[in-house]
Amino acid sequence: MEVIKNPEVLSVWRKKILNKNTFYTHTVSLCGGTGCQAGSCGTVISAFKKELARNKLEKKVRLRVTGCHGFCEQGPLMIIEPDNIFYCRLSPGDVPEILTQTIKNHKIIERLCYTDPSTQKKCPVESKIPFYAQQSRILIDRNKNTDPSDIEDYIAENGYAALCKSLKMQANDIIQEILKSGLRGRGGGGYPTGKKWQQTAAAAGEKKYIICNADEGDPGAYMDRSILEGNPHSVIEGMMIGAKAIGADEGIIYVRNEYPLAVLHAGIALEQCRNAGLLGKNILGSGFSFDIRIVRGAGAFVSGESSALIASISGKVGEPSPKDVHLSEKGLEQNPTNMNNVETWANIPLIIENGAMWFASRGTERSKGTKIFALTGKIKNTGLVEVAMGTSLKKIIYDIGGGSISGTVKAVQTGGPSGGCLPASKFDLPVDFEALSEAGSMVGSGGMVVMDENTCMVDVARYFLDFLIDESCGKCVPCRIGLSRIREIICRITEGKAEMQDLELLEEISQTVSEASLCALGKTAPNPVLSTIRYFREEYISHIHDKKCPAKVCKSLIKFSISPEICTGCGACKRECPAGAISGEKKQIHNIDQSICTKCGICRETCRLSAISLN
Amino acid sequence: MDNSLMQIIEKFPRSRQNLIPVLQAIQKEQNYLNREAVSAVAEYLGLGVAQVYGAASFYTQFRLKKTGKNIIKICKGTACHVSGADNIIDAVERTLGIRKGETTADGKFSIEEVACLGCCSLAPVLMINDRVYARLVSSEVKKILQSYS
Ligand SMILES: Cc1cc2nc3c(=O)[nH]c(=O)nc-3n(C[C@H](O)[C@H](O)[C@H](O)COP(=O)(O)O)c2cc1C
Ligand code: FES
Ligand code: FES
Numbered sequence: 001m002e003v004i005k006n007p008e009v010l011s012v013w014r015k016k017i018l019n020k021n022t023f024y025t026h027t028v029s030l031c032g033g034t035g036c037q038a039g040s041c042g043t044v045i046s047a048f049k050k051e052l053a054r055n056k057l058e059k060k061v062r063l064r065v066t067g068c069h070g071f072c073e074q075g076p077l078m079i080i081e082p083d084n085i086f087y088c089r090l091s092p093g094d095v096p097e098i099l100t101q102t103i104k105n106h107k108i109i110e111r112l113c114y115t116d117p118s119t120q121k122k123c124p125v126e127s128k129i130p131f132y133a134q135q136s137r138i139l140i141d142r143n144k145n146t147d148p149s150d151i152e153d154y155i156a157e158n159g160y161a162a163l164c165k166s167l168k169m170q171a172n173d174i175i176q177e178i179l180k181s182g183l184r185g186r187g188g189g190g191y192p193t194g195k196k197w198q199q200t201a202a203a204a205g206e207k208k209y210i211i212c213n214a215d216e217g218d219p220g221a222y223m224d225r226s227i228l229e230g231n232p233h234s235v236i237e238g239m240m241i242g243a244k245a246i247g248a249d250e251g252i253i254y255v256r257n258e259y260p261l262a263v264l265h266a267g268i269a270l271e272q273c274r275n276a277g278l279l280g281k282n283i284l285g286s287g288f289s290f291d292i293r294i295v296r297g298a299g300a301f302v303s304g305e306s307s308a309l310i311a312s313i314s315g316k317v318g319e320p321s322p323k324d325v326h327l328s329e330k331g332l333e334q335n336p337t338n339m340n341n342v343e344t345w346a347n348i349p350l351i352i353e354n355g356a357m358w359f360a361s362r363g364t365e366r367s368k369g370t371k372i373f374a375l376t377g378k379i380k381n382t383g384l385v386e387v388a389m390g391t392s393l394k395k396i397i398y399d400i401g402g403g404s405i406s407g408t409v410k411a412v413q414t415g416g417p418s419g420g421c422l423p424a425s426k427f428d429l430p431v432d433f434e435a436l437s438e439a440g441s442m443v444g445s446g447g448m449v450v451m452d453e454n455t456c457m458v459d460v461a462r463y464f465l466d467f468l469i470d471e472s473c474g475k476c477v478p479c480r481i482g483l484s485r486i487r488e489i490i491c492r493i494t495e496g497k498a499e500m501q502d503l504e505l506l507e508e509i510s511q512t513v514s515e516a517s518l519c520a521l522g523k524t525a526p527n528p529v530l531s532t533i534r535y536f537r538e539e540y541i542s543h544i545h546d547k548k549c550p551a552k553v554c555k556s557l558i559k560f561s562i563s564p565e566i567c568t569g570c571g572a573c574k575r576e577c578p579a580g581a582i583s584g585e586k587k588q589i590h591n592i593d594q595s596i597c598t599k600c601g602i603c604r605e606t607c608r609l610s611a612i613s614l615n
Numbered sequence: 616m617d618n619s620l621m622q623i624i625e626k627f628p629r630s631r632q633n634l635i636p637v638l639q640a641i642q643k644e645q646n647y648l649n650r651e652a653v654s655a656v657a658e659y660l661g662l663g664v665a666q667v668y669g670a671a672s673f674y675t676q677f678r679l680k681k682t683g684k685n686i687i688k689i690c691k692g693t694a695c696h697v698s699g700a701d702n703i704i705d706a707v708e709r710t711l712g713i714r715k716g717e718t719t720a721d722g723k724f725s726i727e728e729v730a731c732l733g734c735c736s737l738a739p740v741l742m743i744n745d746r747v748y749a750r751l752v753s754s755e756v757k758k759i760l761q762s763y764s
Contacts, residue, residue, distance in 0.1 A: 034732075034733040034734055035733065035734045035735075035736055035737060037734075037747070038732075038734040038737055038740065038747035038749050039737070039749065072734065072736035072737065073736040073737065217730065218693075218731075219691065219692035219693050219730040219731040220692035220693030220694040220695070220696075220731055220735050221693075221731070221735070222731065222733040222734075222735060225733055226733075257639060257676055258676065258729065258730075259733065295635075295636075296635075296636070296639060297635075297674075298635050298638070298639065298674030298675070298676040298677060299674055299675040299676045299730070300673060300674050300675060301730070303674075312635070313632065314631060314632055315630075315631035315632045315633065315634035315635060315660075315670070316631070316634075316670070317669050317670050317673045318673065318674070374694075374735055376693075376694035376735040376736060376738060377693075377694055377697045377698070377738075378697065378698070382694075382735070382736035383736050413693065416693070447693060449693045449694055449697055451697055455697050460696075460697070463693070463696050464693075467691075467730075473673075576754060578706075578709050578710075598705075600702060600705055600706065600709075600753060601702055601753065602706070602753055602754045605752050605753065605754045606754055
């Protein structure tokens with residue numbers, strides 16, 4: 001790799017790369033992201049390499065192993081360019097046929113195409129698949145064009161052009177551009193990014209730090225790690241531009257050690273930047289010096305909070321401190337520090353390259369640009385979804401997500417453990433920081449979990465409480481004691497032992513915890529409880545008053561039984577029951593002893609005749 | 616004093632910022648953080664044993680007990696929870712006769728809970744060593760575990 005001494009050399013390098021790419025007739029982008037790895041994409045990748053060699057096609061066909069494309073549920077998957085052909089649920093055995101049919105003869109293999117569940121039609125072209133077609137993928141779409149361990153792919157896509165542009169700009173002009181774009185923090189708080197930069201730039205001090213928060217503690221969300229895994233250079237370039245604007249010379253990417261692929265790819269990307277002279281002293285001959293290191297977090301939800309994260313980098317327990325001093329004045333080692341989320345950083349190069357107005361053309365009055373969500377739960381199409389701010393929940397859930405598997409969507413949970421559950425009647429709401437907060441939830445960092453009639457809202461509230469009690473640092477009393485009291489009441493409700501006045505008590509304690517906790521973890525912790533009481537009060541009442549769990553989830557309130565009309569006495573359930581609760585002679589109707597049954601549900605999964613019901 | 620332990624520790628400059636990286640490096644080599652490791656790190660970095668222990672017990676990554684040969688990581692993330700992770704956890708615990716955070720008497724398996732494995736689209740999931748099992752139903756658990764014994 002050559003050292004780039006000035007922007008002109010970078011342009012020459014880009015031309016060379018683009019020229020080299022014209023020698024290929026096809027490019028195959030095979031996803032190697034965490035989701036597809038779970039689907040054994042590794043075996044497909046090795047099969048592809050082997051077949052390419054066997055057919056002597058290595059010089060004609062480029063195999064590019066990329067980060068997450070977004071449609072993880074359909075993985076392992078690939079896109080074949082130039083025809084934009086999309087193949088999914090691949091196995092190694094499919095590879096020879098892909099080479100002989102599709103690559104050599106331009107024939108589409110129907111079996112490997114995605115089937116639209118609503119029309120049952122095959123969609124061979126990626127851009128026509130409803131899941132992709134209705135998104136605004138300015139960030140995540142770049143993943144498929146990028147081998148994250150090859151800086152040349154990023155440079156070919158105009159990478160580091162925004163850096164070159166910013167090196168010629170005055171620091172204040174960069175900040176003005178970000179302010180004008182209307183970009184707000186993607187880590188959950190939605191604080192205007194330009195304003196934060198302005199404060200850190202103005203703070204007194206020689207030494208300043210830039211931090212990328214890649215802790216991503218929201219369980220069930222994986223946007224940030226997918227950007228860092230799939231396109232680490234976009235984050236690094238964003239940080240470089242930020243450092244130039246703020247006057248920082250040192251950057252840190254704080255990423256969880258539990259995200260091995262993100263740690264690996266970010267590390268490789270940094271090394272490549274240093275070798276190319278994009279990081280270090282006198283970058284591109286501009287006089288600007290900056291470097292970035294990785295700090296591997298050891299996993300704690302509260303350590304994602306900004307002051308706790310600083311404590312964690314300093315080698316302390318990652319607990320938050322009261323917010324009377326701002327990080328922009330006294331952050332890491334008491335120096336002015338600017339922290340932004342991964343997705344926030346990844347937006348920066350696009351804004352500088354295309355202009356603030358281009359960015360602000362998407363979105364609502366107060367929320368601009370796009371947002372990536374991890375769409376999961378009881379929905380047909382799960383995966384990473386990037387939409388323009390202001391897109392309605394309905395569009396995300398039904399048009400992109402394809403609606404529920406079972407029939408009806410009951411609720412959607414956004415904002416992770418700090419967020420709330422919104423009922424179907426609120427699905428016209430746009431994803432916009434203010435609109436979702438006013439409705440009792442929040443945009444948050446991007447988790448979006450869809451729930452159907454088989455999800456119990458009281459159980460969901462209990463789930464988040466368990467998580468938060470586990471993750472609460474215990475430093476302040478309202479959060480430490482208050483959450484445990486709330487959990488006790490919720491547990492009583494799920495066990496059918498609560499009374500109506502418990503609901504009021506719940507609301508009262510929640511109020512206190514919200515108002516009196518030290519950090520945002522405690523202040524927002526009652527949200528899952530309050531939002532489910534607000535919108536699903538009747539479900540709470542069923543548990544308390546009728547001792548029934550309408551979703552049939554809460555174990556104390558459900559009962560498995562065998563229907564005598566259907567049971568043929570095959571004995572399968574009896575064999576599988578781990579508690580030995582099922583009795584019955586062969587070919588005779590079987591019976592479940594309720595006093596022994598642990599309600600694990602294995603009998604119901606096992607019975608091929610669906611003779612076992614849940615009431 | 617364990618020589619290999621000191622070799623790991625001494626790779627890091629004596630700065631408090633290195634506390635977590637040192638602990639990560641020791642755990643990677645030695646599987647868990649024993650008493651000796653915690654004291655050695657404290658002494659090397661000039662911290663109290665309680666401070667090091669405090670950090671080690673605060674972060675979920677660190678273990679203070681040796682694990683079994685196969686580490687089962689069960690996802691307790693939201694996507695997995697609404698897709699029935701509780702039943703999967705129950706099935707694993709029941710099959711092995713141990714609880715989360717414990718190791719079987721024969722040293723074959725340990726169960727750990729993790730916040731999210733990043734394959735939420737394939738929920739519910741669990742991971743044994745480096746292999747992920749996706750879209751699980753509880754009746755499959757027994758067979759999967761048997762394949763490791
Ligand atoms: C309990 C808690 C956990 C948080 N976890 C994260 C996280 O995992 N990632 C993140 O970027 N921000 C997280 N935040 C928000 C950060 O404190 C901070 O606002 C953010 O990183 C700033 O970046 P932004 O302005 O670009 O959003 C968390 C906040 C709280 C209160
Ligand atoms: S990991 Fe392959 S599409 Fe998401
Ligand atoms: S919630 Fe289980 S993998 Fe993310």
